[in-house]
Amino acid sequence: MLGVAGSLCFAGLYADTMIGVETDVMEFMPPEMPALIDIDHMVEVLGGTDQLNLIIKADDVTDPSVLEWMDRFSAHEVELHPYISSGESIAGPIKAANQGELPEDAAGVDAILQTIPESTRDRYIYGRTTALINLGIGDAISGLGLPRIDRLIRLVNDDVRWTQLPPGVTVTITGNPVAMTTVLTALTTGRRMMTFIGLILILGGLFLLYRDWLKAIVPVLTMTLVIGWSGGVMYALGMDYTPMTATLGALILGIGSEYAVMMMERYFEERENGLVPIDAIRVSTGKIGVAILASGCTTLAGFSALLASPFSLNRNFGIITVIDVLLALIASFFVFPVLIVWLDRMREKRRARKVAKIREPDRTKQPNRTGKGITG
Incomplete structure (x- = not known):
């Protein structure tokens, strides 16, 4: 699962570099607008x-x-x-x-x-x-x-x-x-920098809040996958970036990270109750999954209203936002559980090895009481 998700992310990030940028503001307007028709006629004549x-x-x-x-x-x-x-x-x-x-x-x-x-x-x-x-x-x-x-x-x-x-x-x-x-x-070529700054701010904010690198990095990794997938979807659909869609990387970080954080909080609550990682993620998904799904559906419904806009600038923004929210939900329900269980198990094994290394010298320092006595 993680291998496939990561491969699709890298493929999408590469495809993102080949996505064009729409610079003609006339393309953002309804083609049947009278003022636009007059401008087109003037361009044809002059x-x-x-x-x-x-x-x-x-x-x-x-x-x-x-x-x-x-x-x-x-x-x-x-x-x-x-x-x-x-x-x-x-x-x-x-x-x-x-x-x-x-x-x-x-x-x-x-x-x-x-x-x-x-x-x-x-x-x-x-x-x-x-x-x-x-x-x-x-x-x-x-x-x-x-x-x-x-x-x-x-x-x-x-x-x-x-x-x-x-x-x-x-x-x-x-x-x-x-x-x-x-x-x-400035709006379109700075999209990668905006996304990178968003990743750094979210990572830093979560680390300051939790003081735990695992809790800080899991939501960021999940949303990084979504950003890569989004670029691949835009390339596959033949869509170009506009001043509005160029900000989607930062937007999806803010929306999608919330889903991952909510799921993660519930997961660690179950871990504190003594459940092993696989059981903890199963229980937490069952308890909070409906709430996350409902939140995602309301977000989808809100942005879907943009699909009815006669302006292609707004309509394209609505299409990509709806797709990105769907991808964020997919990542939260299918990729995030696998990722957090895998990383949590790795941390447990690392802690176990450290404890074993600490105890091993203690055993070697214990005196050997056998064979003691006075021989004469």
Whole structure:
């Protein structure tokens, strides 16, 4: 039993590394939502409106050297990266108003700026110290996916560092793709760390409470198996991680550990009453099993309500949570009893060997009273 459970756990943990991450927030919404239909139609017509926004900071962003850098950098990015379809900045309207050339001095720039509509100026510059470069990347969030968007952002960042910026100029990359990439990466790639921290906290908390490594480690081992099984089930069902399902490792630790702790408490009560391990687990399962099953069923019923949600984000979370609670119940009733009896018997044997080693020197030190007397 333990061998099969452990093998499935390791297989599930390996499969978990191959599970994808859903980064398109549009996929979280009902496909029949009118607003989503309008957005899809707009993307079909315009080709997507996602942008990387580069914020330019300088003492004077209308300085000819700064304008020349913005114009050159925008053209360089469009030419270098196939996913960047356009590069817009205040340099574009200035060139359009000056026969396709940038003025060579500040006076010429000021004169051209006065002829440009205020709405156009406000789109690209704020005062004299801040300017904006918009790099159009189409429907990148849906088309590229999280890893490629993240790589594109890093490549643009490298290009900024590689090009020689004018003195006193700083560049910051921002925009919706940057924010989405940062948030989704933090939520999804940090799931293993969240689960590991949860395991450590539960292990530490149980040890502080019981001062017994066996009582601390058995619930944690049981729920670790469930985490591995859950990854295998998600992979088998072809499901991707979302910002909500990425937290399930920590969630199932909190829910499932309760079942194992309740079973363990009852088991050690029966052991204190003098029952051997196999009888203790049989009696404890019979006495508290119904309560644990009832608790699990209420949890299942509560999370099952999410299955009716029209939003796939909530629905997928409900599906995986229901599956994980079922796995936690299976582990509590079938794996936990075998595990705790096995570990308890191992501890008894180890204690027996220690007692035998202590008593053995005492026997060898006892004086041999036979053959004593005075011979003459």
